[in-house]
Amino acid sequence: MEKTGIAVWDPVEIPQKKCAMWRFPLRSIWVERIETEWHVLSLPERREHGDAAYRLVARSQKPPSSQWRHYLHRDIGTMQPSPVLPDRPVVMRPDRALTLLPGQSTIFFLELPVWFRLSTSGYRPAKVFEEPLSVLTRTWFGDPVTGELCWGLATRLHHSIESVDPAADRAVCPLMIENDSESDLEFQKICIHVENLSIFRGTWHLWTNSLLAVFKGPDQATQIEIVHTPPGFEEGMVPLSEARLPSTGWNIRRTFGMLKYFTDF
Amino acid sequence: MFITQIVNWISTLSPDVLTRGLRVAVTVVIGLVLVRLLAVVTQRYIMKKSTPQRQMIVRKIISYTGFFIVLMAVLGELGVKLTALLGAAGIVGIAVGFASQTSVSNIISGLFLISEKPFAIGDVLKVGGTTGIIQSIDLLSVKIRTFDNLFVRIPNEKILSSEVTNITRFPIRRMDIVFQVDHGQDLSRIHGVLSAIASANPWSLDEPEPVIMFTEFKESGIEVMLGLWFAKTDFMDLKNTIMKDISARFAAEGIRFAHPRRMVRISPTPADAPRRRKARSTVARGRATSAPTA
Numbered sequence: 001m002e003k004t005g006i007a008v009w010d011p012v013e014i015p016q017k018k019c020a021m022w023r024f025p026l027r028s029i030w031v032e033r034i035e036t037e038w039h040v041l042s043l044p045e046r047r048e049h050g051d052a053a054y055r056l057v058a059r060s061q062k063p064p065s066s067q068w069r070h071y072l073h074r075d076i077g078t079m080q081p082s083p084v085l086p087d088r089p090v091v092m093r094p095d096r097a098l099t100l101l102p103g104q105s106t107i108f109f110l111e112l113p114v115w116f117r118l119s120t121s122g123y124r125p126a127k128v129f130e131e132p133l134s135v136l137t138r139t140w141f142g143d144p145v146t147g148e149l150c151w152g153l154a155t156r157l158h159h160s161i162e163s164v165d166p167a168a169d170r171a172v173c174p175l176m177i178e179n180d181s182e183s184d185l186e187f188q189k190i191c192i193h194v195e196n197l198s199i200f201r202g203t204w205h206l207w208t209n210s211l212l213a214v215f216k217g218p219d220q221a222t223q224i225e226i227v228h229t230p231p232g233f234e235e236g237m238v239p240l241s242e243a244r245l246p247s248t249g250w251n252i253r254r255t256f257g258m259l260k261y262f263t264d265f
Numbered sequence: 266m267f268i269t270q271i272v273n274w275i276s277t278l279s280p281d282v283l284t285r286g287l288r289v290a291v292t293v294v295i296g297l298v299l300v301r302l303l304a305v306v307t308q309r310y311i312m313k314k315s316t317p318q319r320q321m322i323v324r325k326i327i328s329y330t331g332f333f334i335v336l337m338a339v340l341g342e343l344g345v346k347l348t349a350l351l352g353a354a355g356i357v358g359i360a361v362g363f364a365s366q367t368s369v370s371n372i373i374s375g376l377f378l379i380s381e382k383p384f385a386i387g388d389v390l391k392v393g394g395t396t397g398i399i400q401s402i403d404l405l406s407v408k409i410r411t412f413d414n415l416f417v418r419i420p421n422e423k424i425l426s427s428e429v430t431n432i433t434r435f436p437i438r439r440m441d442i443v444f445q446v447d448h449g450q451d452l453s454r455i456h457g458v459l460s461a462i463a464s465a466n467p468w469s470l471d472e473p474e475p476v477i478m479f480t481e482f483k484e485s486g487i488e489v490m491l492g493l494w495f496a497k498t499d500f501m502d503l504k505n506t507i508m509k510d511i512s513a514r515f516a517a518e519g520i521r522f523a524h525p526r527r528m529v530r531i532s533p534t535p536a537d538a539p540r541r542r543k544a545r546s547t548v549a550r551g552r553a554t555s556a557p558t559a
Binding site: 091135137138139140141144145147149152189 | 494495
């Protein structure tokens with residue numbers, strides 16, 4: 001039984017003497033259960049493109065490696081793989097410098113990389129492990145004293161969802177921007193606080209909460225709002241993963257503070 | 266037996282002495298308990314959000330002041346004339362003061378350090394030739410654990426009067442790697458290769474951008490400086506990987522590191538000319554005689 005596309009995020013049961021394999025373009029994950037132990041192996045892949053796939057294979061086909069990690073958990077129920085957003089803010093460097101003129105508004109569809117999380121779904125669900133599915137660089141956002149360590153990513157600015165290829169290892173973040181100032185808004189770097197975003201599963205894509213940003217001018221903090229309802233770009237959107245840091249009042253204030261650097265002013 | 270002796274001794278005392286002894290005992294017990302209670306309450310509740318160093322100072326001030334007051338009260342209760350005692354204490358104080366100049370200097374330095382806060386417990390500090398993690402900041406000294414697990418006590422006075430580097434004060438740092446490459450190589454290509462090495466290293470930050478500078482023409486080669494920014498916790502990972510990366514990539518690209526070398530050229534003098542001609546002809550004859558014959 002093989003699953004492809006975003007169906008790889010379905011719950012799975014791993015029988016004895018079988019090994020589960022999730023294969024993504026840049027990483028493959030192998031999981032097997034031996035009595036109360038979960039054995040997990042994460043290996044880099046070299047495919048730049050390609051669909052994700054899940055299948056069960058015989059134990060004899062598992063790769064020999066010294067990198068297998070062992071986790072102990074008594075529950076032997078189904079396993080829940082889920083996509084989660086990275087553990088730090090992501091600084092996106094658009095492929096082209098774009099300027100939003102005063103009084104204009106637009107929407108971008110940003111592709112955010114997701115991490116693979118495997119949890120047990122028994123009586124007491126527990127996270128087994130997490131693994132990034134793509135290679136992100138480390139970057140610094142802000143000045144060297146008060147800035148923040150982030151993941152860096154070069155990305156395309158998509159104006160419509162049609163130009164975004166469906167992928168199981170990326171979530172689409174709709175970013176609506178309004179330039180409510182008298183000055184130009186130049187996009188050089190965009191810092192997205194992904195730890196405040198949830199992931200939803202649509203028909204073809206994974207989605208995050210929509211973000212609404214209002215640029216008031218270079219000397220004022222940019223206002224940003226996280227839309228908590230699922231984005232309405234696809235039918236039948238269902239929640240898949242919760243935000244690492246639910247956007248409480250404290251996080252909102254922190255986000256506002258960071259958004260002074262929203263466009264690297 | 267012993268208890269019986271004590272009871273007998275107490276029964277010989279006058280009621281006045283007994284009353285006074287009781288009052289002294291009560292003063293000591295209640296006084297010490299109150300001082301201890303005040304110090305604990307101040308540290309735990311009033312200065313809850315303060316730094317550990319300030320808590321320690323306030324606790325010690327409260328304790329020493331309290332003990333002094335209790336001592337004065339006890340001495341007063343015992344009938345000791347405090348004015349005479351304080352006069353004697355003044356003289357003793359001068360003598361002790363001269364003897365403990367260094368300690369007082371350290372205490373005052375410690376107060377300055379605690380108020381200025383140039384470092385905190387857990388920071389990595391470099392003082393002179395010593396580098397290590399701060400374990401405690403006390404009134405007299407700062408205690409450091411070096412990376413090879415040695416305990417070093419540095420007097421506060423020394424820290425205040427010397428250059429101190431707090432290595433982990435800021436969240437990111439730059440690691441400068443300086444080396445030389447051979448003369449006559451394509452510097453633009455070397456620049457590109459170093460940029461690629463920095464981009465490929467997982468511990469090097471891509472923002473702020475790495476610094477690549479060709480700093481000087483040296484005797485043996487051209488000096489290059491590669492400055493990589495990194496999160497302060499990633500020092501070891503970056504240090505261990507970047508040297509291997511540079512070495513492997515340079516070997517693959519055929520870029521040669523410069524090695525110390527010295528070229529010696531001997532210029533002939535006119536007086537040497539006949540001797541050199543003779544040496545050359547001898548060599549030529551030797552070659553002719555040793556040539557193989559058919």
